Amino acid sequence: MSELQKRQIQLEVLRYNPETDTAPRYQTYSVPCLDEWVVLDALNYVKDHLDPTLSYRWSCHMAVCGSCGMMVNGEPKLACKAFIHEYADQIKVEPMANFPIERDLVTSVEDFITKLASVKPYLIPKEDKPISAGEFKQTPAELKKFKQYTLCINCMLCYAACPQYGLVPEFLGPAAISMAHRYNQDSRDGGRDQRQEVVASNEGVWECSFVGACSEVCPKHVDPAGALQQVKVASTIDWYKEHLMPWVTK
Amino acid sequence: MAKSNKPIFWGLFAAGGTVTAFVTPALVLVTLFAAMRFSPDLFTYQYLHAFAANWLGKLVIFGIILLSLWHAAHRLRVTVHDFGVRADTLVAYVVYGLAGLGTLLTIIYLLRI
Numbered sequence: 001m002s003e004l005q006k007r008q009i010q011l012e013v014l015r016y017n018p019e020t021d022t023a024p025r026y027q028t029y030s031v032p033c034l035d036e037w038v039v040l041d042a043l044n045y046v047k048d049h050l051d052p053t054l055s056y057r058w059s060c061h062m063a064v065c066g067s068c069g070m071m072v073n074g075e076p077k078l079a080c081k082a083f084i085h086e087y088a089d090q091i092k093v094e095p096m097a098n099f100p101i102e103r104d105l106v107t108s109v110e111d112f113i114t115k116l117a118s119v120k121p122y123l124i125p126k127e128d129k130p131i132s133a134g135e136f137k138q139t140p141a142e143l144k145k146f147k148q149y150t151l152c153i154n155c156m157l158c159y160a161a162c163p164q165y166g167l168v169p170e171f172l173g174p175a176a177i178s179m180a181h182r183y184n185q186d187s188r189d190g191g192r193d194q195r196q197e198v199v200a201s202n203e204g205v206w207e208c209s210f211v212g213a214c215s216e217v218c219p220k221h222v223d224p225a226g227a228l229q230q231v232k233v234a235s236t237i238d239w240y241k242e243h244l245m246p247w248v249t250k
Numbered sequence: 251m252a253k254s255n256k257p258i259f260w261g262l263f264a265a266g267g268t269v270t271a272f273v274t275p276a277l278v279l280v281t282l283f284a285a286m287r288f289s290p291d292l293f294t295y296q297y298l299h300a301f302a303a304n305w306l307g308k309l310v311i312f313g314i315i316l317l318s319l320w321h322a323a324h325r326l327r328v329t330v331h332d333f334g335v336r337a338d339t340l341v342a343y344v345v346y347g348l349a350g351l352g353t354l355l356t357i358i359y360l361l362r363i
């Protein structure tokens with residue numbers, strides 16, 4: 001049996017306490033890491049052994065809950081998926097870019113929650129069906145059209161990666177639009193017209209300039225950039241139908 | 251929230267991107283042939299003029315130039331924004347104005363052939 005390898009890592013963490021600090025600062029912790037650790041393990045070591053005042057969000061430790069999003073060496077990552085062995089001995093950890101800092105690595109997520117809710121991310125059935133009429137059936141092909149988008153865990157890494165969201169805070173953003181697309185593509189859903197009111201506005205999908213960073217950082221391979229391109233095509237067809245063939249719609 | 255009118259420009263941008271992706275490499279190749287003085291009969295002035303004089307030829311040329319122009323205009327608008335120029339409305343007027351002017355000139359020149 002081989003011995004577990006230990007590495008001394010210098011963890012440079014952004015600290016900010018709104019009650020005592022006027023500006024964020026960095027604090028470096030020397031952490032003895034096992035090679036199979038992730039950055040979240042290192043943060044937990046700091047919290048348990050070195051500095052209990054450090055604040056950060058986490059829950060599942062398995063890339064399911066989407067709580068531990070942060071910048072690791074400047075890249076948006078889930079701390080539970082960022083393996084120590086992929087980094088040099090100095091690792092810089094900061095709160096997610098493009099979000100206001102609440103305290104240390106904890107950011108305020110209100111903006112995202114408001115935007116997500118605005119696209120009505122739930123099934124809006126085409127027609128009310130009594131329970132006696134049975135379940136809504138779906139073929140594997142129909143499921144395949146949207147399944148990939150259901151994998152979103154709302155971790156907001158795509159917002160931290162999106163330069164457009166950084167420039168234009170009103171932008172609805174990758175995850176919210178992908179989630180709208182997920183329900184629009186669902187054969188059981190009839191709520192697209194309601195969602196388009198938000199999605200097809202200037203601050204909706206049209207702020208996207210297809211940088212594609214959202215899809216690169218997505219830990220669940222949702223490919224929000226792809227979803228947004230599909231939404232643009234569909235919204236463009238809508239526009240031409242509404243303006244050139246008004247007799248076709250409604 | 252009002253629905254955006256950006257689809258007008260994005261539609262031209264997307265269609266233009268598809269067209270230029272297919273046509274531009276061919277044009278680069280043909281231009282290279284011409285530069286290397288490789289000009290088979292089909293590339294001679296008479297043939298190309300005849301192509302441009304036919305209404306179907308005019309339509310093809312117009313479609314390619316129109317879509318390429320509007321594609322480039324929109325791409326430039328977004329690129330300028332990415333480079334940090336925050337005068338989006340002014341930039342839009344300038345680049346779309348140029349594309350509009352190019353479209354107009356294309357129509358005039360094609361009709362004169």
